[in-house]
Structure formats: structure tokens, C-alpha cells
């Protein structure tokens with residue numbers, strides 16, 4: 001018996017789990033996340049449901065949001081008028097098997113039958129065939145990938161929230177969804193609670209939460225679109241035009257950054273939309289005079305800044321004009337510096353830090369925020385910083401190389417410094433006495449204009465050097 005179970009385990013791993021893992025890690029033949037600037041995708045599984053789906057459709061209509069419904073074939077068969085309504089109101093319909101059963105528990109031929117049957121039902125109601133498929137519980141098997149990967153696009157999700165349980169409650173659900181509400185995200189929700197493991201009335205909570213989320217999305221300028229449109233947009237995205245070699249370099253480099261952030265415990269000003277990371281450390285560079293007359297010397301505490309290079313990269317490949325970039329960058333910094341000031345106040349030990357400190361190629365902009373811009377003393381650190389920043393720039397910007405040749409003068413890494421008192425006076429004046437939790441809540445609710453935040457291209461932080469190269 002035990003041997004049999006063991007064998008079953010091995011076979012099932014091979015058949016279901018390993019492919020599942022492969023798709024999750026590599027996104028192989030499977031769509032999980034898009035790359036828009038203002039678009040996200042609402043997707044609903046397990047319906048249609050006679051009680052909740054009409055309410056959901058009303059809600060989506062009120063907010064002019066388009067969604068994707070992965071319908072269970074038998075439910076579609078019982079509620080043809082709802083499938084018709086989804087179609088007529090501009091939503092995309094995909095397949096979620098004929099009965100809600102895992103592909104792991106069915107032979108490949110049975111899965112194919114389930115899919116075909118559901119496709120037929122959808123076609124008979126709407127007059128259109130679908131080519132989008134989401135397996136129940138996201139469990140994909142080898143056959144799904146090999147055969148159906150070609151005919152059907154397998155769509156998973158980038159975020160789910162446990163909305164199939166009634167006890168989660170509308171408040172917690174709202175909070176969870178809002179945490180993930182970002183461009184490109186594919187959100188998984190359920191408009192039917194009659195499948196195994198779900199609560200029949202759970203969609204009631206979902207509808208309450210969704211209405212709040214749609215309101216917030218409207219505020220942030222975000223719009224829900226159909227998954228097929230998101231796929232199309234991703235295929236036309238500028239990232240796709242980069243060579244594979246360059247993409248590989250970018251991927252490796254972003255992995256390195258993530259490790260760096262973890263190892264050195266960088267904090268992020270706005271974790272939902274990272275632009276500035278920072279950490280408290282001891283200054284180890286040359287002695288310099290701050291504008292308030294104090295000296296910054298080796299061993300003094302500083303708050304070291306790092307720009308988020310993934311964001312720089314994403315924006316860099318989308319940008320056309322340097323002026324536009326500069327304007328956007330200034331706007332994003334204006335939004336982040338006050339938050340940073342409040343956060344710095346909250347860190348124990350940061351109050352006696354002398355300055356904000358960073359190394360950047362951005363030499364013209366920082367003064368208006370109160371930064372001093374200083375030359376790095378020539379030496380190993382300055383030279384290796386320059387090499388690293390040049391490399392970053394060539395990766396970040398498509399015309400990076402030629403830009404480098406044109407403006408070699410301007411692209412010298414410099415040190416930017418701001419005394420901590422200047423940071424506090426300029427950015428933490430109003431409300432510096434507010435309790436911490438209040439600030440936190442305010443940050444969470446802050447509407448984010450993602451387009452504006454995407455914009456810091458000509459600067460790059462010298463992370464990686466700081467830790468490996470002795471500052472001179």
C-alpha cells in the first residue's frame with residue numbers, strides 16, 4: 001500500500017506539480033501578468049451564478065470596467081442569459097472546465113472533452129469561440145502545456161485573495177486587493193461559491209470589496225481591461241523589442257538587486273510602487289562640508305539612498321525625450337521625499353544621522369530638492385562607480401550608448417548630500433508631530449500616479465559597489 005502511494009506521489013508530481021512549478025517560475029506558455037501603465041485585469045472564476053453574477057455585471061457596468069470570466073461549462077449551460085450578457089457587455093469569456101474538477105484527477109482525454117464541451121456551450125450562446133483557458137486551482141499538467149498551450153492560451157493570475165471564504169470579510173478582502181492593485185496585475189476573484197471548498201455566499205463579500213476597489217482604481221487612474229487586451233499590449237511592449245541577450249542581462253541584474261536589497265536590508269519608501277530604497281549606514285568617503293557648515297566624516301551615520309533600478313529600467317525603455325523624463329522624475333521625487341522624511345523620523349538611530357547620501361549620475365536635478373552635488377574624489381570608488389553606472393545606463397536606456405558618447409561630461413557620478421535637518425525642515429514640517437500609524441495609513445491610501453512614478457532614467461544608484469568596493 002505504501003509503495004503504491006509513493007508511486008502515485010511520484011507520478012502525480014511528474015504529471016501535475018512539476019509542470020505547475022515550471023509554469024509558475026518561468027511563465028512558460030502561460031500568461032500570469034501584464035505590463036501596462038494604467039491597466040490591470042479583473043478575472044472571475046467558477047460562475048456564472050444566478051444570484052451573484054448579475055450583481056457583478058451591474059457593478060462592472062457602473063464603473064465601465066471590463067473583465068474576463070472563466071466559466072464552468074455546466075454553470076454556463078444553466079445560465080445562458082448571463083453568458084450572453086457577459087458577451088454583450090464587452091467582457092471576455094474563457095473556459096474553466098465543464099465541471100469544477102482538477103486536471104490532476106482526470107485523464108488528458110477527459111480534460112480535452114471538458115474543454116471542448118464548454119467551448120461548444122459558449123459558442124452556442126455567444127456565436128464566438130474562445131481560446132482562453134484557466135484550469136481549476138491553476139493546476140496545469142504536462143498535456144495542458146504541450147497540447148493546449150498551442151490552441152488555448154492558458155491564463156493564470158498574479159494575485160488571489162481567498163475571497164472564496166466568507167469569513168475573510170469585506171474589509172480584509174478590500175485591503176488585500178488594494179495592496180495588489182497595480183498596473184499589469186491579473187487579479188483572481190470568484191463570482192460563484194458553490195464549488196468544493198468555497199462558501200456559497202462568499203461572493204457577497206467580494207462584491208462589497210470590489211466596489212471599493214473600483215472606486216479607488218478610478219481615483220488612481222487605473223482601468224480594468226480584458227485579459228486578451230493585456231496579452232496583446234504585453235506582446236507589443238518595448239521590452240519585447242530588446243534582444244534576448246540584453247533581456248538576460250537585465251534579468252540577472254534585477255535578481256542581483258533583489259539579493260542586494262535583502263542582504264543589506266534596504267527599506268523602501270513606498271513598497272507598493274518602489275522608487276527609493278534606503279538604509280542607515282556609516283559614511284566611509286572623503287570628509288566634506290555640508291551646507292549647514294557641519295563636516296561629514298568617516299564613521300558618521302548617513303541615510304544612504306538607492307533608486308529602484310527595475311523602475312528605472314521599465315521607464316527608460318518607454319521614454320523618448322529627456323525633458324519629459326526630467327519633469328516626471330522631479331514630480332516623483334517631490335512625492336517621495338516627504339514620505340521619506342517621515343519614515344526617517346520613525347527609525348531609531350536615524351535622528352542622529354547627519355545626512356542623506358547617494359551616488360548618482362543625475363547632476364542637474366537634485367539641487368532643487370535641497371541636495372548638494374559634489375564631485376567624488378578620484379580613486380577606485382569613483383572609477384568603479386562610473387563603470388557600474390555606465391553599464392546600468394547602457395542597459396536601462398536603448399540609446400544609452402550613444403547618449404554616453406554625446407554627453408560624457410554630464411555622466412560623471414557625483415555624490416548627493418542633504419543634511420538631515422534640511423530634510424526635516426523642507427519635507428517633514430507639516431505634521432511632523434502626527435502619530436506614526438496615521439502617517440502609515442495616509443501613505444497606504446495615497447493615490448499613485450504610476451505614470452508619473454516611472455520616471456527616473458538618467459540616475460542610477462551605485463549599489464553593488466558600495467558593499468564590494470572600499471570607498472576612498
Ligand SMILES: [Zn+2]
Nearest residue numbers: 045046136137
Ligand atoms: Zn475555480
